[in-house]
Every structure is written in structure tokens, then in C-alpha cells.
Amino acid sequence: MLMIETPPPHGGRLVERVVRDPEMGKKLAKKCDAAYDIKPTLSDGVPIRNVYREIMSICYGFFSPVEGSMKKAEVERILKERRLLNDWIFPYPLVFDITEEELKDLGVTAGDKLLLRLKGKPFATLDIEEIWRIDNPEELAHKTFGTPEDNPEVVKEAFNAKMPGWVIYKSLNPVVLAGKYTIINEPKFLSPFDRFWFPPRKSREEYAKRGWRTVINHQTRNVPHIGHEFLMKDAAYTGDLEPCHGIQVNAIIGVKRAGDYPDEAIIEGHEAVNLGGYIKPERHLVTFTLWDMRYGNPLESMLHGIIRQNMGCTHHMFGRDHAAVGEYYDMWATQILWGKGIPSFGFPAPITDVPYGLKIRPQNMKEFWYCPVCNEIAYSECCGHTKEKQKFSGSFIRGMVAEGIFPPKVIFRPEVYKVIVKWWKEFGYPFCNAKYVTEKEQRLEVDLPDMNI
């Protein structure tokens, strides 16, 4: 059969743990044994993660089949085999961690129900099934991302404090409350995020409404430069008997490293690509997932595959240095995972070809560069002018932006650059810095309705 159909959710069914009836939400809140105010995880006083984003992504089904904070046995299996206890592949431990003092104050035990408040209002519940402890968070961080000794196929350097994901795991509190989350008071997204919120059930409905049978996803944590635009356009020529019907951009929204663009600029920058008609809006859908990036290259790509398969995408494009920072991983580590597997991470074959693996199809792409001889944006596997090529370097472009130099059209569409400047004026800075991240964690992407209990 040549025709490719929408894949099933990872794990077979979409997790949806959102109570939409406020009265039912109140009833559940009243049954709780204790209450806890969610706050960001800090490193050197700067936010690096907020567990609320994990709760949102779990309860709306982005991370299906995960339903909550993981038990000790599940974390151990993920670190050993990258599989959940139900056998489905999954890359990262996800836990609700608190301090010993907080546990003492809460006085909860397994079997209790904990009310989680966000911005001072009821948000979700956690049905505590197990309380366990992380003995050595630094060891957990190393095991999460791999080491050059244990994972020589792709890990080139030992992870350290310059790697944001490693810092997130190293900074975990020692006590884990494991169990299922349920959102009992549905948050309302703030502008500009509200118009890009397409959780898996809604995205699948949207594709059907648009008549999209095949959809290729573009992962982003960036404002799109022309190289990104051509990656999207050219990767979308895959499909089955015709190119993919839809190009979905799914931006990762959450805490990012200093020097990345603000979330607001990222999401509106991608929208500017379709508003400017460079990819027409009928073929382009900008969406997001809440997640504090771990920058785990191949492991992050596995999570991206899970998210986008759950959203209903048939294909996922992957380029060089996917979701990477520094030179810890081989620059093609993601394509190695999807192309032949990484045995030391538990995958002797591509993750689409292992039991309980993924159904979404990878489209591994090499590079796009500007070629002055071809006088166009060229694909590295086509263009023979390797001496004359000029590569798109994200950090070079960031430097140009920071110096206030108006980028030429061959680097940024003017509509996209205007979005960068719009948010630069708003935040007084073009990129994420400590001030932006700190204020963003107070503001978050959502507000919550009042719920008196």
C-alpha cells in the first residue's frame, strides 16, 4: 500500500487527563490530602525547568502513553533500555521532585492525593502511588544523557554544567512523588501562545479538517532563517504518491539556554513565514509543545518523534545537530538513531523498527547553504560548489542580530526580522537572558481561572 495514513498514538491510545467540568474539578480538589505550590527548579538562582510544563504535556497527551510522575522501577528501566514499564520506548525520566522538608510539611504517603497549585490557584492533582528517593542526581544526569564510555557511538564528550539538560537532572530534589497527574482546572493560554495551542486530539482534528493525510513536522527552538525555511519546504517533498499535504511547525516552548530567542519571537517568527506567503497558510500550521528543553540530541529526537506521532504527523524532518548544544554528541547522532539505531541506548535497529517503537517516518536531511554560484539556497547533496558555499550558522546570525545589523533577505525574511525586533523592544533584549527567563517563569504561558474550594 503506497498511501500512508495517520499513525496511531504512541502506546495505542491518546492519554487525556483533563477534567473540563469545573464542578467535577472542585470535587476532586476537595478530596486532596494536602496542597503544594508549583515553583520552578533553579540553578544559581535562575529558573531552568518548571514541572507544570511536564504536567501539561502529559495530561494533554503529547507524551502518551506516559500518565504521570514515574516510579523508581520505570526510571531505572528508562536509563537502562529507554523503555517504559509497559515496554513502549521513551527517552527521559519524568518525575515530580520535592525536598525532604517539603515532604515533611506535606505529610503525605502513598495512596494520598496531592493538590498542585499554579500561580496560587488549583491546577492539577497527583495520585501518589509511590514515594522514592534519588540518591545521586549527578549520576542520574550522566545516565540520562549517556557517557563517552558507555555510549561511544554518539557521545563524544562528558556532559557538564554547560549542558542545560544535564543541569536540570543534576538539580532534581531528592524525593520523588510518583503517580498519575490530572488537570482539574484547565489553564487559559496567554497571547500569543493561545492561537497556536493544538494538543494531540485537536491537531488530529485540524489535519482532518484541512484534508491533510500526510503531515511532516519541523522541530524548532529558533526563529526561522531562510535555511530553516528551505529545510521545511524541501523535506516536505517526501510523502507518498505526492508531497506531504501539511507542514507542521511544533515549537518547544519553555526555559531555554541564554542566547536562544524568546518563545514569543520563535512562535510568531514561524507564523510570519506563512503570513508572508513564503509557505502558504493552507499548507503550514504553527503549533507548540510545553517542555523545558534538555538538548539531548538523539534522545530529544525520540521525544520529538513521540510528540509529533501523538499529534498525528506521518513524517518528521531531522537535520544536523538536532536539539543539540555544544559538541557533546556526534552532530549526526539523531540520524544515526533513526537510520540504524544506537545499541548502547537499547536500540540495535532504528527506533521505528523495534518492538513497541514509533510509527512516524523520519526524513533525515543534510544541510542547506547559500551558494553564490548557483545563486540560490542549495542542498548540500546537490550543490557541487563546496568551496564557494556559505553556511547558515545560527550563532553567526544571532551575532548579526545582536549588533543591530538589518539582515539581508537571503538570511531572514523581513517579516520574520520584524517579529524579532517587536519582541526585542518588549523585553529590552533580543535573546533569552536571566531577566527574561526569571520574568517568564513568573508570568508563564497560562493563567488559571478562579476555583474556590
Place this chain on the structure above:
Amino acid sequence: MAKYMAVLLDDKRMDAVKGSGLEDKIDKMFGGALNAFTLEISDEKSKEILDTYFTARIDSRGFITDVPIAFNRILFEEISKTKSLGEEAINAVLARTDEIKEAAAKESEYLPAPEI
């Protein structure tokens, strides 16, 4: 292996280098859409720059990037003064590290947005 640094030349900087003898060292990038000086940086100096500036990194082209904006500004000043793209310009910049770090601390909190 030697690394590189690019100093972008906007209209103001292009005016400043007129008649300096540096015009023939200007590289045309992206089909002439951008002008820049490209400096070759020795391994020793690359290491010194990376060690001195926490954010600095080497990108996929082999260029040192993510240095403070003040670094690039002062590098352009030193190129203009020394009329050279050689190591003397980089040495002069590294001698002004305290000044660059002071400016970088301010620039990490606020940068004026361009009027477009």
C-alpha cells in the same frame, strides 16, 4: 587547526574603512549581501578567547562566535588602528578584556532595539 572570526561591516563601518587600505580585505558574504573582515585565529588565541569568554563557541563553519558584542566592536576598532587582520589586532583586543567584560555585563541585561 586554525579557527576564524568574522567582523561584520555595516554602512558605518564601511565608511570608516574607506581609504584605510583595508578595502581589498573585505569579504563579500551571501552573494554580496553582507560585508565582513575574516580573521584567521591561531589555536593558542582560539583557546584564550574560549577560556576568557564563557559564551564563546566554535560553530559548524569553524568560526568563533557568541563572543560579547563589545568584543566585536573593539575588534573592529583594533583592526582600524592596526590596519591589520593579523594576530596583532587580536592581541590588542585581548589586552582590553576587562573593558570588554564590563561592557558585556551591561549588554547582557539590555540592548537597544534597532528602529526599523
